[in-house]
Amino acid sequence: MPANDNEPAAGLIRKLRRLAPLDPDDRQLLAALPYRPEAVPAGRVLVSEGSIVAQCCLLVDGYACRHKTSADGKRQIVSFHVAGDLLDVQHLMLERADHDVETVTAADIAWVPADRLRALALDRPNIGQALWRDALIDASVFREWVLNVGRRDARTRIAHMLSELAARVLAAGAASEDHLLLPLTQEQIADATGLTAVHVNRMLRQLREAGALSVVARGVCIEDFGRLRAISSFDPAYLHAAA
Amino acid sequence: MPANDNEPAAGLIRKLRRLAPLDPDDRQLLAALPYRPEAVPAGRVLVSEGSIVAQCCLLVDGYACRHKTSADGKRQIVSFHVAGDLLDVQHLMLERADHDVETVTAADIAWVPADRLRALALDRPNIGQALWRDALIDASVFREWVLNVGRRDARTRIAHMLSELAARVLAAGAASEDHLLLPLTQEQIADATGLTAVHVNRMLRQLREAGALSVVARGVCIEDFGRLRAISSFDPAYLHAAA
DNA sequence: CGATTGATTGAAGGTCCTCAACAGAGGTGG
DNA sequence: CCACCTCTGTTGAGGACCTTCAATCAATCG
Numbered sequence: 001m002p003a004n005d006n007e008p009a010a011g012l013i014r015k016l017r018r019l020a021p022l023d024p025d026d027r028q029l030l031a032a033l034p035y036r037p038e039a040v041p042a043g044r045v046l047v048s049e050g051s052i053v054a055q056c057c058l059l060v061d062g063y064a065c066r067h068k069t070s071a072d073g074k075r076q077i078v079s080f081h082v083a084g085d086l087l088d089v090q091h092l093m094l095e096r097a098d099h100d101v102e103t104v105t106a107a108d109i110a111w112v113p114a115d116r117l118r119a120l121a122l123d124r125p126n127i128g129q130a131l132w133r134d135a136l137i138d139a140s141v142f143r144e145w146v147l148n149v150g151r152r153d154a155r156t157r158i159a160h161m162l163s164e165l166a167a168r169v170l171a172a173g174a175a176s177e178d179h180l181l182l183p184l185t186q187e188q189i190a191d192a193t194g195l196t197a198v199h200v201n202r203m204l205r206q207l208r209e210a211g212a213l214s215v216v217a218r219g220v221c222i223e224d225f226g227r228l229r230a231i232s233s234f235d236p237a238y239l240h241a242a243a
Numbered sequence: 244m245p246a247n248d249n250e251p252a253a254g255l256i257r258k259l260r261r262l263a264p265l266d267p268d269d270r271q272l273l274a275a276l277p278y279r280p281e282a283v284p285a286g287r288v289l290v291s292e293g294s295i296v297a298q299c300c301l302l303v304d305g306y307a308c309r310h311k312t313s314a315d316g317k318r319q320i321v322s323f324h325v326a327g328d329l330l331d332v333q334h335l336m337l338e339r340a341d342h343d344v345e346t347v348t349a350a351d352i353a354w355v356p357a358d359r360l361r362a363l364a365l366d367r368p369n370i371g372q373a374l375w376r377d378a379l380i381d382a383s384v385f386r387e388w389v390l391n392v393g394r395r396d397a398r399t400r401i402a403h404m405l406s407e408l409a410a411r412v413l414a415a416g417a418a419s420e421d422h423l424l425l426p427l428t429q430e431q432i433a434d435a436t437g438l439t440a441v442h443v444n445r446m447l448r449q450l451r452e453a454g455a456l457s458v459v460a461r462g463v464c465i466e467d468f469g470r471l472r473a474i475s476s477f478d479p480a481y482l483h484a485a486a
Numbered sequence: 487c488g489a490t491t492g493a494t495t496g497a498a499g500g501t502c503c504t505c506a507a508c509a510g511a512g513g514t515g516g
Numbered sequence: 517c518c519a520c521c522t523c524t525g526t527t528g529a530g531g532a533c534c535t536t537c538a539a540t541c542a543a544t545c546g
Contacts, residue, residue, distance in 0.1 A: 050480070066386075068386060068387070068389075068390045070390060070394045070395055070476075071476030071478075072476075074394040074395075075394070076389060076390040076393040076394045078386045078389045078390065079386075089379070090379045090382060090383065092375065092379075093372060093375045093376045093379050094376065094379050094380070094383070094483050096480070096483070098383050098386065098387075098480060098481040098483070099386060121371075121375075122368040122371055122372060123368070125365040125366070128364075128365055128371065129336060129365065132335065132336045132364075132375070132378075133336045133337065135375075135378060135379060135382065136332070136333045136335075136336050136337050136378060137337070138382055139333060139378065139381055139382035139385055140333065140337070140341050142382055142385035142386055142388075142389060143309075143311060143321045143322075143341065143342060143385055144311070144341075145385075145389045146311075146319060146321045146385060146388045146389055146392060147311045147313060147319040147321065149389060149392045149393040149437065150319040150392040150436070150437030151313045151317040151318070151319045151437060152313055152317075153533080153534095154533075154534070185491090185492065185493090186492075186493065186494095187491095187492075193393070194392065194393030194394060195534075195535090196534075196535055196536080197492085197493085198493095198494085198495090198534090198535075198536080198537095199533090199534055199535070201493065201494060201495085202494090202495090202534095204493095205494090215493080217492085217493090217542090217543070217544090218491095218492075218493095218543095218544095233313075233314030233315075235314075237293070237339070237341060238341040240337050240339070240341070396501075396502095397501075397502070428523090428524065428525090429524075429525065429526095430523095430524080430525095438502075438503090439502075439503060439504080440524085440525085441502090441503075441504085441505095441525095441526085441527090442501090442502055442503070444525065444526060444527085445502095445526090445527085447525095448526090458525080460510095460511070460512095460524085460525090461511095461523095461524075461525095
């Protein structure tokens with residue numbers, strides 16, 4: 001498990017190699033970056049909107065999310081992240097955060113100086129290409145989320161969001177396809193889908209009755225990924241083979 | 244007006260210079276790319292979902308949008324574009340389109356070979372940085388759209404989307420702040436906000452009665468941008484000074 | 487062990503959708 | 517050149533989906 005690597009670099013290199021070929025020099029340069037590891041509890045805000053960001057945050061183990069807040073105080077989660085994800089590629093090139101980043105579970109993270117990573121992205125074409133692709137896939141996922149909250153009904157919307165997250169957890173690592181635990185509270189699911197926690201609860205009951213998942217403490221457990229995919233017509237093409 | 248430039252390169256260079264400093268060599272290399280200009284009518288599909296893309300599309304003059312379709316056939320517009328925008332930065336590094344690109348009005352465009360632009364992005368740090376920033380701002384706008392469709396009510400949602408587009412039109416060029424014409428049909432506004440055209444019509448009436456805008460043939464006209472901004476609590480920070 | 491967080495269910499209500507009809511503008515073909 | 521047709525905008529009525537408010541219960545935690 002990534003949590004046991006004492007080199008956070010290993011997780012980043014593994015992720016980037018899935019996105020572009022890296023030669024030994026590239027890997028050596030990535031490994032030589034100064035990582036500052038940290039173990040953080042659930043619900044910790046890692047980056048807050050409006051702040052100036054000098055460190056990029058790598059998620060080594062655990063779950064995290066990014067969210068924004070509307071003028072009247074309502075919260076919208078705009079993405080979830082799994083082990084290996086770079087939580088804020090955008091801070092390679094944009095100095096000010098336009099949203100919050102927060103842990104969903106207890107997590108192991110590592111901070112990397114943004115200017116050092118930016119220098120590698122600009123100087124080393126392979127690393128640049130890998131980070132480019134990561135950022136562009138990120139954007140593709142946002143587009144799918146706009147479609148998800150804009151045009152799907154509540155049940156389908158929740159099923160689609162969970163299907164995506166399950167697909168990304170599977171791509172990132174170990175777990176088996178079924179009985180996959182996603183540690184999201186119903187309020188977090190609501191904030192990610194633009195619904196209320198009460199309505200999420202009712203829709204989860206439907207998905208449970210359909211045999212797609214079960215509800216556990218502080219999370220849902222995918223019981224039949226095939227059924228969940230079918231309910232949401234989930235097509236992973238937009239993940240661009242990152243999953 | 245950009246439409247009169249016989250060099251589409253001028254528009255691209257002007258855009259990228261707002262995002263990062265370009266030295267004379269950078270500009271010369273950008274100008275030397277083989278642009279293939281084309282005049283297209285409104286409603287022309289420039290890129291379709293699933294296709295393999297070898298040319299990037301630059302919007303020289305006019306309006307365009309990108310959209311996706313859900314499994315049950317409902318359409319969601321995920322972004323609008325104005326003169327100077329690169330319509331598909333993502334195809335620098337992702338070969339297959341995950342959404343459609345379509346003109347909203349008659350438009351002048353120019354095609355650029357993706358591999359040539361990609362080579363510049365990887366070899367020339369300044370150009371790379373400018374394109375990076377463009378892609379990352381793109382993603383920031385998508386995040387705001389997720390919030391918009393997820394957490395704002397219909398009236399505020401429409402006002403916010405129109406405020407953003409107005410801000411970007413103003414940043415891109417000439418027009419004066421008020422009496423700014425946005426050539427979107429009510430159905431296009433509906434597809435961008437996750438609403439129905441009927442409900443958009445009713446909300447536009449409210450915005451009209453509030454003095455924020457007027458409805459014209461195939462479009463809306465911003466009459467009081469300040470009021471529209473106030474209604475939607477529009478804060479352009481997420482455009483990262485691109486507007 | 488009280489307090490807090492999260493899950494669950496019910497009832498009532500509101501925002502937005504669906505269906506429907508019609509008017510006006512613009513384009514096209516006979 | 518005008519009839520026709522399509523596209524867009526507009527308005528009304530009814531209903532569905534989701535929200536809001538509320539109460540209860542279980543689990544976790546200081």
